[in-house]
Amino acid sequence: MLVLNGRPVLRVASVGTAAPGPRIDNATLGRRMGLGPAWGQWAEAFIGTRFRHLAVDLESGEPRFSLADLGETAGRRALAAAGLEPSDVDVMVMGTAMPDMLMPTTVNVIADRLGIDQVPTYQLQSGCSGAVQALSLAASLLLSGGHRTALVLGGDVSAKLVDPDMDAAALPPAQLVNLLLFGDGAGALVLSADPSPGPALRAVFTRLVGLGREPGQTLDWYGASRRFDGPPVSEDYKAIEEAVPVLAAESAEEVLDGLEWKPGDLSYVLPPQLSGRMTARIRERMGLPEAREVSCVEETGNNGNALVFFQLERLLSRLASGDRAVGVAIESSKWIKSGFALEAV
Incomplete structure (x- = not known):
């Protein structure tokens, strides 16, 4: 990390x-x-x-x-x-x-x-x-x-x-x-890296954790010709529902431990988002009851690698001096967990 x-x-x-x-x-x-x-x-x-x-x-x-x-x-x-x-x-x-x-x-x-x-x-x-x-x-x-x-x-x-x-x-x-x-x-x-307004990036990490695990999602490339016999996207939703909340909780804990922050120190949490209902399940497993949730997937749909930015845009408009936030993203294709921490100083 x-x-x-x-x-x-x-x-x-x-x-x-x-x-x-x-x-x-x-x-x-x-x-x-x-x-x-x-x-x-x-x-x-x-x-x-x-x-x-x-x-x-x-x-x-x-x-x-x-x-x-x-x-x-x-x-x-x-x-x-x-x-x-x-x-x-x-x-x-x-x-x-x-x-x-x-x-x-x-x-x-x-x-x-x-x-x-x-x-x-x-x-x-x-x-x-x-x-x-x-x-x-x-x-x-x-x-x-x-x-x-x-x-x-x-x-x-x-x-x-x-x-x-x-x-x-x-x-x-x-x-x-x-x-x-x-x-x-x-x-x-x-x-x-220059002095400027905006929250400090206190920590960030990504880690592959998919050794020996079957992919939770596959995405086949077939280009503009659309020559493809099967579905372009497929998911093992059961595996995703079981694994993502666990990996999200582990990621948040890893960020907090690395910074020696306590759960009660957090003002905001940016959880992984697959859908509105799934986000609620993930949030429950992550805990952190005192941290306010920043989510957007109900309004934007799951737009993949854009989601974190939509969450951050909402977060930056709310941060006050001294606020701390942890964000987590999980990739279910071959299982990557990631997280980051921000602090308004």
Whole structure:
């Protein structure tokens, strides 16, 4: 674990997010997919996700936004909020499970659009822990002394995996649930080694814990040709429901122990989010009853590597001097746990 020795060495100067198009409720999604009128009520009651944003036009199925589009918007918003220009960025790191294409990498497309050049850029291929992995790498690079300002990005566009003309009523339950869970979005934050407003990053870690364990999720790449015989996304929901709350609790405990913080010291907790109902189960297992929860998945859908940024955007607007927060993200594909801690000083 990277622990910053209780000193405000690095600061989260700003956060920006981007969601494509208007939010889509369960009833609208159900009508478009040919599902019964009661489907929306069932979805909200049993899954707990009410809305999501999609990068495709729901009626025509035509793509409207790419991940690069969303990442560019989020990056511009983060830089503007920090009072910085693209020329102030020394390094860029992005985490995503679903880049627009294999090459050029999405992070480099975003850099080009922002006018960023002559800096190191990194793109990490990862599931829901990718945002924290990107934050961890950026922190290490800044602490090495070679860079002062990092633009950290994360996001996913999963709508390209969904055929709007499919016979959704004929799908097996596991695939049908995916229609409910996932949304699209991107986020960005400015991490600074210079004195600046914003909470201090006190700790960050990521760790693979999947030795000998079957994947909880698989995502197959099949490109624009859509030549694929099976479902592009599959999950072992039972394994996820059992493992993620345990790994989340372990991650939060590891962050607290590394900083010698007590559970009662926390003002906020940013739990992993799969859906509204699942978040409640995770939160219960994590404990930390005195910490206020910062969640957004009920309103945004599970937009993968963007979720942490949407949580952080909400957190930064609430933090007061002395507040402490711990965030956790879990990747269930081959099981990665990750966490970080912030303190308003």
